[in-house]
Amino acid sequence: MTTTVLEGWTELYRKALDINPRDAWSTHALCHVMEMTGRQQEGIHMMKDTDQFWTTCGMLACHNYWHWALYYIEIGDYESALSIFDEHMARLAKASQQMLDVVDVASLLFRLQMEGVNVGDRWDTVYDYCKSHLHDHLLVFNDLHILLACLGSGHKQAAQELMDSIQTFVKEGQGHNRDVSADVGQALLQAFVAYDDGDFAGTVELLSPVRYQVVTIGGSHAQRDLINLFLIQAAIKSPEKKHHKLARSLLNERKVWKPKAPMTDRLMAKAIEAHAD
Template sequence: MPASSALRDCQAWKDAKLPLSTTSNEACKLFDATLTQYVKWANDKSLGGIEGCLAKLKAADPTFAMGHVIANGLVLIGTGSSVRLDKELDMAMKTMVELSKTQPLTPREQLHVSAVETFAKGNLSKACDLWEEILRDHPTDMLALKFAHDGYFYLGYKEQMRDSVARVYPFWTPDVPLSSYVKGLYSFGLMETHFYDQAAKLAKEALSAEPTDAWSVHTVAHVHEMRAEYKAGLEFMQHSENQWKDSDMLACHNYWHWALYLIEKGDYEGALTIYDNHILPSLQRSGTMLDMVDSCSMLFRLQMEGVSVGQRWQDVLPVTRPHSQDHILLFNDAHFLMASLGAQDRQTTQDLLTSLQEASESPGENCQHLLARDVGLPLCRAMVEFKDGNADRALELLLPIRYRIVQIGGSDAQRDVFNQLLIHTALNCTSSAYRNVARSLLMERDALKPNSPLTERLIRKAAAVHLM
């Protein structure tokens, strides 16, 4: 993290051709400090963390429009709150928009205001278009690049996530602050579009420049996961742990990847130890959406493998239950549902489904609510049917949407929980019409991810019931 003296003041932002409409050097430096911590996925205690920087930024210049943009944008990008549910956020958004109308902002700043305002309405795709408009003229605008990257991730727009960075990558020369982290962003997009060798090479270049770059560690972890290279993955995570464990916003997710290797290997006790020592404590400490979905996904995977998780769902549910009717991201909704199903909380399950149905009936321009009817609701209902032992009905719901689940966002590794759900559902079907579905799915998985011990276990399970 840069020392306070290295943070950019008004003139430095002008020199970077990214002028900020404020006369406060302190506000400019605090904007830089907040942006830097966001990019690095870490709260810097010496700077007061992101929240501390935002509070000081507001005090330094209460009318600084880009200060309001980054503050509101970070709340929205966290997907734990929305203007529909949070009156304070709604008021903050209105204040941002009103300020933008009373000041001679640059066209770039006005686009930032519009993009965050659009994102708040749930129109993530249009918001990304506005950030891209900024990047065409200002390719080193890190806030636009990172917000677009995260927006594409939530939409499941894998190619856009890759190409957005590719278009500006040549402009991020080593003298530009945070340039090594752009390698990490680009490597992740390459990995998600299956350019695994290029992704790993670029991520390792980023780590050579900045060993504590937890996002580039994350890309390498994904490459090993997608190739079922659990031995190499475990070795990499163990050797690099000291470099990324203090990245408080991403460390839990990297431990989740570590645990996935152990599940792949069949070391369930090892995976649960990672969960108990790192993932659950992080969830209870932070309450962030990423920690919630990691906790839910891991326990759900283990249960599908036939592993008893004891009372662990009871620890997760109090954190997820208050968000069960948020409906900000369908990806989040599906994971909250795992928690209510796992904890056998039928009321919360029903409330989630009913309120999601209502959201789908009046979607407005909210892309997630528009997608709920055709993808989100069938997925959630299939999970309930699977839990209730109605595998045939669950498969009827899952098969038509299996290639659309990417639209709920997340990574290939994260969405693999739904691929596994589909296979386990097929394995438990009783109808003769579905008899060969499990076999077909397993042959497909084995071809795409050869040498996977998890797949081999599933094949043996299918063979035991004469499906292979």
């Protein structure tokens, strides 16, 4: 996506908001532009200045808060990200318990954990929203975030139930999501289970072969960046030197994709320190 195209979109979305400031979809689109072009501070100020408008959209309010929190995580301001979670996202997800909101709260907590933040018992409530959806299998994207809630809250039996259910779904189900589950979903979710078990080399071996097929699971580029970051973290932590090389390659790839991304720089420094020997 070229800068010229993104700037054209920015102008279009701003015109839409001039006509109707409560057009939460245009605000959401601008969030993506800010995220993709590394304009974190501009995004933060935009959300602060307009929240009286887009928070009236029940469907997108929690998701737009998620985008706002992503800017803070990218720049390393974890306290502000947690404040958004506690003051807004958790409340909205509790009220709706809709999957888009549940996915957002799970995603944010996992991203914070990868950054080394202690999220306390926040996973417990997220798991309560997810535990009735272990056998849905409507989207691999949803299944992934339900699994994160199971693992994050320590409900390993529920995580295994989900994995067993997906295996049955792949064998006996039908339709597009069954095919995506077979081609990508099983390996993807198994990688997160391996990571939770401390098997970082196994995580990389499971996820690497399907990493460029992850687009098929659904979600936006911003949402699927969780998986990019996850693979980088696993490759850094792996004892295998070939995975350390992969981590550097993935970090360079992310640097090209998002040149203005402080998180990439932090991870590069982490990789150098971890592999100094």
